[in-house]
Amino acid sequence: xxxxxxxPFCDRDTHFKPMRLLGFGAGMHYKMLSMDVDTGACSMTVxxxxxxxxxxxxSWSEYELIVIEGELKVGDRVCRKGHYFYxxxxxxxxxxxxxxxxxxxxxxxxxxxxxxxxxxxHASTQTQLYHDVDxxxxxxxxxxxxxxxxxxxxxxxxxxxYNPNSFAMTFLYCMTPNFYQxxxxxxxxxxxxxxxxxxxxxxxxxxxxxxxxxxRPAYINHGAFASEYGCIALGRVDSKxxxxxxxxxxxxxxxxxxxxxxxxxxxxxxxxxxAFSQDHNHPHSPKDFELxxxxxxxxxxxxxxxxSDGHRHDHWHGHHHHDEESPHxxxxxxxxxxxxRMTMTTNIKPGS
Amino acid sequence: MTFKNLYIDHERTSEAEDWVKEEIAEQEARFxxxxxxxxxxxxxREKWYQEFFDRIxxxxxxxxxxxxxxxxDSDLPVKTADRxxxxxxxxxxxxxxxxxxGQEA
Numbered sequence: 001x002x003x004x005x006x007x008p009f010c011d012r013d014t015h016f017k018p019m020r021l022l023g024f025g026a027g028m029h030y031k032m033l034s035m036d037v038d039t040g041a042c043s044m045t046v047x048x049x050x051x052x053x054x055x056x057x058x059s060w061s062e063y064e065l066i067v068i069e070g071e072l073k074v075g076d077r078v079c080r081k082g083h084y085f086y087x088x089x090x091x092x093x094x095x096x097x098x099x100x101x102x103x104x105x106x107x108x109x110x111x112x113x114x115x116x117x118x119x120x121x122h123a124s125t126q127t128q129l130y131h132d133v134d135x136x137x138x139x140x141x142x143x144x145x146x147x148x149x150x151x152x153x154x155x156x157x158x159x160x161x162y163n164p165n166s167f168a169m170t171f172l173y174c175m176t177p178n179f180y181q182x183x184x185x186x187x188x189x190x191x192x193x194x195x196x197x198x199x200x201x202x203x204x205x206x207x208x209x210x211x212x213x214x215x216r217p218a219y220i221n222h223g224a225f226a227s228e229y230g231c232i233a234l235g236r237v238d239s240k241x242x243x244x245x246x247x248x249x250x251x252x253x254x255x256x257x258x259x260x261x262x263x264x265x266x267x268x269x270x271x272x273x274x275a276f277s278q279d280h281n282h283p284h285s286p287k288d289f290e291l292x293x294x295x296x297x298x299x300x301x302x303x304x305x306x307x308s309d310g311h312r313h314d315h316w317h318g319h320h321h322h323d324e325e326s327p328h329x330x331x332x333x334x335x336x337x338x339x340x341r342m343t344m345t346t347n348i349k350p351g352s
Numbered sequence: 353m354t355f356k357n358l359y360i361d362h363e364r365t366s367e368a369e370d371w372v373k374e375e376i377a378e379q380e381a382r383f384x385x386x387x388x389x390x391x392x393x394x395x396x397r398e399k400w401y402q403e404f405f406d407r408i409x410x411x412x413x414x415x416x417x418x419x420x421x422x423x424x425d426s427d428l429p430v431k432t433a434d435r436x437x438x439x440x441x442x443x444x445x446x447x448x449x450x451x452x453x454g455q456e457a
Contacts (some may be wrong), residue, residue: 182411
């Protein structure tokens with residue numbers, strides 16, 4: 001069921017609670033913004049008291065964090081407001097501390113908050129994914145048209161993190177004073193936002209002030225949009241962002257999702273028919289052949305010295321022999337039907 | 353949540369299990385408050401909808417970026433009697449109470 005729709009919510013309306021999970025130490029307080037009811041993944045506003053210290057260590061979940069106010073020390077580095085961190089699961093961070101205290105936004109993406117004392121990374125860590133940046137000082141605002149159709153002029157972004165597999169993004173966005181955009185939008189992905197400063201307005205939910213927050217599941221209407229004095233916020237989407245604009249405030253999430261599907265059919269009819277054709281609905285997710293195809297580096301036992309030169313038969317088709325006599329076969333079984341002889345054209349009805 | 357990034361499998365402690373349960377219970381209460389406050393906002397929202405319709409008829413509807421198109425009055429949607437003004441949907445399309453194709457569940 002993932003996270004419920006939390007919108008609108010303002011963390012200024014609630015009190016900090018002391019963090020009592022082991023490993024975080026005394027002097028850490030939090031306000032829960034939203035939590036995934038299946039995994040415990042969550043977003044929290046966090047306050048470190050002056051003098052707070054946490055030993056070096058890692059989290060079982062990947063997390064993201066941005067400094068809202070004050071100074072955070074990471075090892076010997078002093079990180080000021082606007083500093084953003086993407087920390088992969090298992091990535092051992094040095095000691096973190098705050099001399100005078102600070103306010104942070106923590107987002108645990110794949111599990112509940114955890115802290116395991118360690119000075120080395122977990123063996124499974126994708127250490128190359130770690131990055132941090134002073135997003136206020138070291139990044140420039142870019143036009144907000146990362147998706148097409150796009151937002152109106154006056155909504156700009158700074159991209160902080162991008163997942164090339166899911167197209168999930170984390171970004172700062174701002175609205176200039178007197179920004180407005182007269183349409184209703186929904187997306188095929190969940191969206192999250194925390195207002196670092198300023199107020200924006202949406203027609204369904206009213207004002208979102210400083211400390212305002214939402215976690216919005218996919219296909220839920222939001223907008224028209226406006227900001228009288230401007231705002232700056234941290235936003236996230238959990239997969240590819242596409243703006244479906246319309247002007248019917250009474251459409252439901254199911255109707256919106258159906259519309260997305262209809263638009264997929266209009267935009268990518270061949271893909272649509274392949275994905276939804278009879279006898280080809282996989283009970284598991286569709287396969288991405290790039291993840292499973294044989295590659296040259298895996299070709300143990302084959303001639304790896306000589307490549308195709310027009311004279312040799314070098315078997316650069318890996319182990320996908322379709323000859324029934326071949327000793328190389330697919331070693332998996334399916335309990336559902338496949339019709340591999342099916343062609344695209346047989347499943348596209350005239351006029352559909 | 354489908355960020356689809358790495359999670360390193362581990363056994364959740366009973367302490368963490370209790371903490372998550374408590375937070376989920378509090379989140380349920382928070383959601384109920386939000387839902388009630390958004391229902392209470394419905395009369396104001398109705399006025400906002402009509403102002404929105406006025407603007408997109410005159411100034412135009414934002415098609416893409418700053419490209420705008422005025423929407424004829426005849427094209428504006430109508431709220432049918434059986435349609436509720438609902439803006440909070442607990443789990444989006446996965447909500448038990450989500451109307452299917454515009455019909456109440």
